[in-house]
Amino acid sequence: MNFKYGKNILFFGLVILISFASSSCQRISNKNKNKNENKEVILASFTVLADIIKNVAKDEFIVRSITKPGVEVHGYQPTPSDLVKASTAFVFIDNGFGFELWAEKFVSNLKVLRITVAEDLDPIFISEDLYKGKPNPHAWISPKRGMIYVDTIVESLSELRPSKRGVFEENGRFYKERLSKMDKEFSLFINNLNKDRRYLVSCEGAFSYLTNDYGLEEVYLWPVNAESQITPKRMARTISLVKDKNVPTVFCESTVSNESQMVVVNETGANFGGNLFVDSLSDDSGPANSYIKMLEHNLELIKKGLF
Numbered sequence: 001m002n003f004k005y006g007k008n009i010l011f012f013g014l015v016i017l018i019s020f021a022s023s024s025c026q027r028i029s030n031k032n033k034n035k036n037e038n039k040e041v042i043l044a045s046f047t048v049l050a051d052i053i054k055n056v057a058k059d060e061f062i063v064r065s066i067t068k069p070g071v072e073v074h075g076y077q078p079t080p081s082d083l084v085k086a087s088t089a090f091v092f093i094d095n096g097f098g099f100e101l102w103a104e105k106f107v108s109n110l111k112v113l114r115i116t117v118a119e120d121l122d123p124i125f126i127s128e129d130l131y132k133g134k135p136n137p138h139a140w141i142s143p144k145r146g147m148i149y150v151d152t153i154v155e156s157l158s159e160l161r162p163s164k165r166g167v168f169e170e171n172g173r174f175y176k177e178r179l180s181k182m183d184k185e186f187s188l189f190i191n192n193l194n195k196d197r198r199y200l201v202s203c204e205g206a207f208s209y210l211t212n213d214y215g216l217e218e219v220y221l222w223p224v225n226a227e228s229q230i231t232p233k234r235m236a237r238t239i240s241l242v243k244d245k246n247v248p249t250v251f252c253e254s255t256v257s258n259e260s261q262m263v264v265v266n267e268t269g270a271n272f273g274g275n276l277f278v279d280s281l282s283d284d285s286g287p288a289n290s291y292i293k294m295l296e297h298n299l300e301l302i303k304k305g306l307f
Ligand SMILES: [Zn+2]
Pocket: 074, 138, 204, 206, 224, 225, 278, 279
């Protein structure tokens, strides 16, 4: 994992000096201050990543997300208020693999450290259309890869604050146990699932890491949401596959319209299994307001739909 710096290296010297200064002030006047007042801010590019970071950082940092729950992230357009929000942060953590099409320009306007999680991940490449040959960005969708995200965040936060390495490692271990439990349960489900039912049909091709890691066949209406164009050829291909393979259930994602998938439902008689969460968590009233809940929600819908 590498840290990348924004434009002005001198600025970081200054930031380090200021943070040393502020941490010694903190020691002196800590008791009378609001608990969060002197905490440094980590900015994540999207809600899923922010939640993973929060679970590792706990009380050590304030963690915020640039994009809000429910928002489509690939083609997001940062607003002036996002820049204001970002100016209080000392680190920007993004997914990479081309997920945040806006990140490069956004970061060039900021003076922050940048950490890109994808540098620690083995990519699965997109096999068609505009994004052919580029890494599929949605690695977090598989609990197996989610555990690698946790390791990367533990290591990154430990490098940012070496005195708290033990705390971050402990938080990471606890969090990974929950992911590992989910991983084992889903593997067991797939192993017991009849081979001719192992198809995951979705709107976006966002499930490659999940289907690859657990032995499902991935079928989708478009490869990446940034494109989200359904061509007649692709529609026809999906319909004939669902019919030929007798796929019982098809799905869509929470951040796009499921209109196109309903055409597949009407043409094939397959069930619509609901919206899976990928690029964005739900708000607090929704079923996927944390990364763990998002995976649980998705895996439950898939189990129900394919069983
Ligand atoms: Zn996506």
